[in-house]
Amino acid sequence: MNNREARMSGDRMSQAWDWLSTYPIHPHPELGRDGVVCPYMVKAIRRRYVTMAEFDASEGDQALMALARKLRAGVLERAEELGSDRLYLVGMAVPYGLPDTELKAMVGRVHAALKPEFVELGLMIGDFWPEHETIGLHNDDFRPFTSPIPLLGMRHITPADLPxxxxxxxxxxxxxxxxxxxxxxxxxxxxxxxxxxxxxxxxxxxxxxxxxxxxx
Structure with missing residues (x-):
């Protein structure tokens, strides 16, 4: 990784962490219910259960899928040690190196391809990007998956994820x-x-x- 790539990667990781450590752990006026956007992230951040990994998007879809599976393996391995605390384990891939429109498309493709196998193993996998179209569970005008940059995240499924x-x-x-x-x-x-x-x-x-x- 050259100096320019290192700066680009570092900037993306900082943006991802700033968003993750602020947006989901606070209430939002359009959420449609009381409480914070994602209750699980409060403990995930407090207990340092978040693993973030940078990804050079020039490596392509298959490489991002491989990274997502590697993060998943780490989450599942650590889950065996944590007992009920496993619910707060979070893995997140942070792509960089391509225009956001291309990163968004890549994250969307990989999310769609991996969702079935992640669910079978008991994990949610989520795609996030600017102006994400998916509506909220409690307010159709809310867009809960909107983030400043394209991201791919994962955590354990809970009963409350049924909706x-x-x-x-x-x-x-x-x-x-x-x-x-x-x-x-x-x-x-x-x-x-x-x-x-x-x-x-x-x-x-x-x-x-x-x-x-x-x-x-």
Whole structure:
């Protein structure tokens, strides 16, 4: 890495950390509920459970996928030591070296490719970039995945993540597959509230899938 690349990487890492250590751990007027944007990040930062890794985007999609899997392996390995604290482990890849439009496209492609295998292993994987289009869970005018630069992050799935698999997955067949993984991950571990919400989500997705097949 030459001096220019080192400065570019350092600037991106600083931007990522500044955003991560401020935005998700504070309330937001458009959030649509009380509390901070991401409650898990409060303890993640306080307990120093965040691992950030720079990534030279000129290496391409496959290299970013490899880095994401390496971060995932580190999260899963450390989770074995932490017990219930594993919920606050966070991994984040910070790409640099290409225009933001290209970084956004790369992060989006890699996120889409890796999401199924991450969910199967019990982890959320998230894509973040400026003016992200995905709407909030509690307010359709809120854009929770907006960040100053494109980023790829991961953490363990929790029962409270169920709405993400419902509201943010428009394809009923894919939603059913994700919900099936969710049920497997939390078999016998959900309280009555989340168990009922899961039953309702699976039923609604099944009905939507049946209607789409009839219409076809």
């Amino acid at each position: 993400f698999f419902v509201k943010h997955e428009p394809v009923p067949a894919e939603r059913l597959r994700l919900l099936s993984n969710f049920r497997r991950l939390f078999d016998g571990k959900l309280n009555a509230y989340w168990s009922d919400r899961l039953d309702e989500a699976e039923s609604a997705a099944g009905q939507e899938l049946a209607r789409s097949r009839v219409a076809a």
